[in-house]
Amino acid sequence: MKDVAISELFRKLPSVDELLRSPDLSDLLSPCGHKAVSDAIRRVLDHIRGQLATGNLDPRGLDAVLSVITHSVRQDLKSALHLSLRRVINATGVILHTNLGRAPLSSAALDHAAEVASGYSNLEFDVVTGERGKRDIHVDRLFRELFADEDQPQAAPSQALSTIVVNNNAAAVLIALNTLAEGGEVVVSRGELVEIGGSFRIPDVMAKSGATLREVGTTNRTRISDYERAITENTRLLLRVHRSNFQIVGFTEQPSLAELVALGRKRGIPVMEDLGSGALFDLRAAGIHGEPQVQESLKAGVDVVTFSGDKLLGGPQAGLICGRQALISQIRSNPLFRALRVDKLIYAALEATLLAYVKQDYDAIPTLRMMRIPVGEIERRANAVLAALLRVSREDSSWIFSLVDGRSVLGGGAAPAATLPTILISVRSALLPASEIAAKLRSADPAIVGRIQDDQFVLDLRTVFPREDALLIQTLSSLITG
Ligand SMILES: *Cc1c(COP(=O)(O)O)cnc(C)c1O
Numbered sequence: 127m128k129d130v131a132i133s134e135l136f137r138k139l140p141s142v143d144e145l146l147r148s149p150d151l152s153d154l155l156s157p158c159g160h161k162a163v164s165d166a167i168r169r170v171l172d173h174i175r176g177q178l179a180t181g182n183l184d185p186r187g188l189d190a191v192l193s194v195i196t197h198s199v200r201q202d203l204k205s206a207l208h209l210s211l212r213r214v215i216n217a218t219g220v221i222l223h224t225n226l227g228r229a230p231l232s233s234a235a236l237d238h239a240a241e242v243a244s245g246y247s248n249l250e251f252d253v254v255t256g257e258r259g260k261r262d263i264h265v266d267r268l269f270r271e272l273f274a275d276e277d278q279p280q281a282a283p284s285q286a287l288s289t290i291v292v293n294n295n296a297a298a299v300l301i302a303l304n305t306l307a308e309g310g311e312v313v314v315s316r317g318e319l320v321e322i323g324g325s326f327r328i329p330d331v332m333a334k335s336g337a338t339l340r341e342v343g344t345t346n347r348t349r350i351s352d353y354e355r356a357i358t359e360n361t362r363l364l365l366r367v368h369r370s371n372f373q374i375v376g377f378t379e380q381p382s383l384a385e386l387v388a389l390g391r392k393r394g395i396p397v398m399e400d401l402g403s404g405a406l407f408d409l410r411a412a413g414i415h416g417e418p419q420v421q422e423s424l425k426a427g428v429d430v431v432t433f434s435g436d437k438l439l440g441g442p443q444a445g446l447i448c449g450r451q452a453l454i455s456q457i458r459s460n461p462l463f464r465a466l467r468v469d470k471l472i473y474a475a476l477e478a479t480l481l482a483y484v485k486q487d488y489d490a491i492p493t494l495r496m497m498r499i500p501v502g503e504i505e506r507r508a509n510a511v512l513a514a515l516l517r518v519s520r521e522d523s524s525w526i527f528s529l530v531d532g533r534s535v536l537g538g539g540a541a542p543a544a545t546l547p548t549i550l551i552s553v554r555s556a557l558l559p560a561s562e563i564a565a566k567l568r569s570a571d572p573a574i575v576g577r578i579q580d581d582q583f584v585l586d587l588r589t590v591f592p593r594e595d596a597l598l599i600q601t602l603s604s605l606i607t608g
Contacts, residue, residue: 135178135185140195142167150196158203166203170195215594215601217576219548219586221496222403222538226575228436228443229538230492230591231475235441238478239471249470262290262458264473268480269448272406273424287424289448290458291435291476292466296326298432298445299400301466303335303363305457306396306430310362313340315348317374318367328367328400337362346374350381350389357393364390366399366428368418387427396429396453403538404433404446406483412497414536414544420448429453435472437538440493441479442472496588497536497546505529505549507587511599512551518603524556525606532579534588550584553602563605570601 145151145167146160154163174191177183183191191198216226231239242249252259269289292298303312312332319341321327332339340361342352353364364386381389383399390397404420417438423431430453435444445466447457457463482490489495508529519525530552533545553563553576560583567574567583576585590598 131185132179135188136175138188138192139171139174140192142171145171145196145199148196151199154200154203158207162207163199163203166199166206170198170202213572215572215574215598216589217574217585217587217598219532219534219550219577219588220537221493221534221589222437222536223589224538229440231442232440232479232482232490232492234482234490235475235478239442239474242474243471247470247474249473261467261470261473262288264477265289265291265480268477268484269446271484272480273421273448275425286451287448288451288454289446290454290463291468291473292445292447292463293468294443295400295402295432295434295437295445296331297466298447299328299331300335301460301462302398302430302432302447302457303332303337303365304462305460306398306453307335307337307362309336311338311340311356311358311360312363312365313342313353313356313361314365314367315343315352315380316341317343317345317348317378317380318365318369320367320369346377347379348381349379350385353381353386353389354393357395361393361395364395364397366397368400368402383423383426383428390429391427396450397427398430398432398449399423399428401431401433403437403439404431405438407438407488407494409438409497409544412494413546414497416544417536424448430457434538435476435479438493438536439479440491442475444468444472444476492591496534499588501547501549504587507592507595508549508551511585511587511595511602514599515551515553515602515606519606522606526552526554526556528552530582530584532584532586534586546588548586548588550579550586553583553585566605567601570604572597572601574598574601 142164146155146164151163151167174183174188174195178185178188214226216223218226222228248259249264250259250261251257266289270287273287292301314328319328329339338360340356342348342356366383366386387397401418401420401423403417405417406420408419409415409417420431420433428449430447430449432445432447433439435441435446439446447454479491482488488498512527512529515525515527519527530550532548532550534548535545554560555563558566560578560581563583564576564578567576574585576583578584585598587595
C-alpha cells in the first residue's frame with residue numbers, strides 16, 4: 127500500500143488525549159493513574175498502526191477495531207497492572223509445597239504482621255528505658271518458654287538456651303558453620319550429605335562457610351568410632367544433618383544423638399544438628415513418625431540446632447538457630463548476622479505463630495490443622511464437591527467423577543515416607559486427557575493445582591481451605607460447562 131494511503135488511515139485513529147477524555151476510560155484515571163492509562167493507550171494505538179503498516183489489518187476492518195478500542199485499552203491496562211504473585215488453590219495434598227510457598231500463615235500471624243508493619247513498632251526499641259533494644263528478644267522469650275525443661279525448671283546458666291533468627295535455614299547453617307568452624311574441620315557422616323530441592327547441598331554450603339568437610343563412614347553405615355577417628359586438633363564441630371527428603375533403609379547404622387553428644391563432650395567439640403524441618407509439635411499424635419522434634423535434640427544435649435520457620439513449624443520463611451547461649455551469642459556477633467537478619471514482618475508473624483504453640487492452640491496453625499484433619503472430615507467435604515459436580519455434569523456423560531482412597535504427604539523436606547490417608551476427588555473426561563484438565567485448571571483464576579495419579583487427575587481437599595471449597599466447585603463447574 128502507498129505511504130499516502132497509510133497516513134490517511136493513521137489520521138482516522140483517535141489521539142491519546144481524545145481517548146484519555148473518553149467517558150469509557152475516565153473511570154480508570156483515578157485508580158490506575160494518568161501515566162499508566164496513557165501508556166496503555168499508546169501501546170494500543172502503536173499496535174494498530176503497526177498492523178496497518180505491515181498489512182496485517184485490512185483497512186476495511188479498521189472501523190471494527192476502533193469501535194472496541196477502549197475495550198482494548200482496558201485489557202492492556204489490566205495485564206500491565208496485574209500483580210504477578212497470586213493466590214493458588216493447592217489441591218495437591220502436599221502440605222508444605224515449596225513451589226506453592228510452603229506454610230500458609232495463621233490469621234493471628236497475618237493480623238500481627240499487619241498491625242506491626244503498617245506503622246512503627248518497638249522492633250529495636252526498649253519502651254521502658256527509651257533506649258535501643260534488640261530485635262531478637264521478641265521471639266527468644268517464646269522459644270525459651272517452649273524449650274523449658276519441665277524436669278529441670280531452673281537450668282544452670284551454662285545450660286541456658288537462646289534462639290536467633292536469620293533469613294532461612296540455609297542461611298542458619300551457613301552462619302553457624304562460618305562462626306563455629308571457619309578455617310577448621312567439620313566431621314559429618316557420608317550418609318547425611320543431603321541435597322535439598324533448589325540445590326541446597328551441605329558440601330557446597332560448607333565450602334562457602336570456610337570450613338572443611340571431613341566425611342566419615344559409608345553411605346549406609348557410620349559408627350561412632352568413625353567420628354572419633356576423624357577428630358584432629360583442627361576439628362571444630364561434629365555435624366549431624368537430618369535426612370530430610372530421603373531414607374536409607376536396609377543394612378544401616380548411625381550413632382544415636384546421645385553417643386555423638388558424649389563424644390563431643392569428651393573431646394571438647396560442639397555438636398550441631400541441621401534439623402531441616404524441625405517440628406515443635408509431636409507429630410506422632412498426627413500419625414507421622416520419624417520426624418525429629420527440636421526439643422528432643424536439645425534435651426539430648428546438642429549444642430546448636432538449626433531449622434526452618436516455614437516447614438513443619440508452620441510460620442514465615444526464617445532460619446532458627448537455637449542452642450547454648452555462649453555459642454549463640456558468638457553466632458550473633460558474626461558480621462554475617464547483620465546481612466542475614468530478618469524484617470519486622472517476619473518477627474511479627476513468627477512471634478504470633480509461636481504464641482499459638484505456647485497456648486497449645488495447634489488448630490490455629492494452618493499446616494498443623496491440615497496434618498490433623500480427620501479423614502472423615504475430608505470425605506464429607508469431598509462428597510459435597512462430588513454431589514455438586516454430578517449435578518452440573520448431569521447432561522454431559524463425557525465427564526466421570528468419583529472418590530478414591532489416596533495419601534497426602536507432608537512435603538517441604540519432611541518425613542519422606544510419612545503419608546496421611548485421604549480421600550481424593552478423581553476428575554476424568556472422555557474428551558480431555560488428564561494433563562489437559564490439569565492445564566485448564568492451572569489457568570483458572572485462582573489457579574487450581576491438583577495432581578495426576580494413575581493417569582487420572584485428582585484433587586486432595588486436605589490442603590484446600592474449607593473456605594475455598596465453593597470456589598473450587600465454581601471453577602470446576604465452568605470447566606464442565608465449557
Ligand atoms: C529444608 C532444609 C534446609 C534448607 O532450609 P531453608 O529454610 O529452605 O533454607 C537445610 N537443611 C535441611 C536438612 C533441610 O531439610
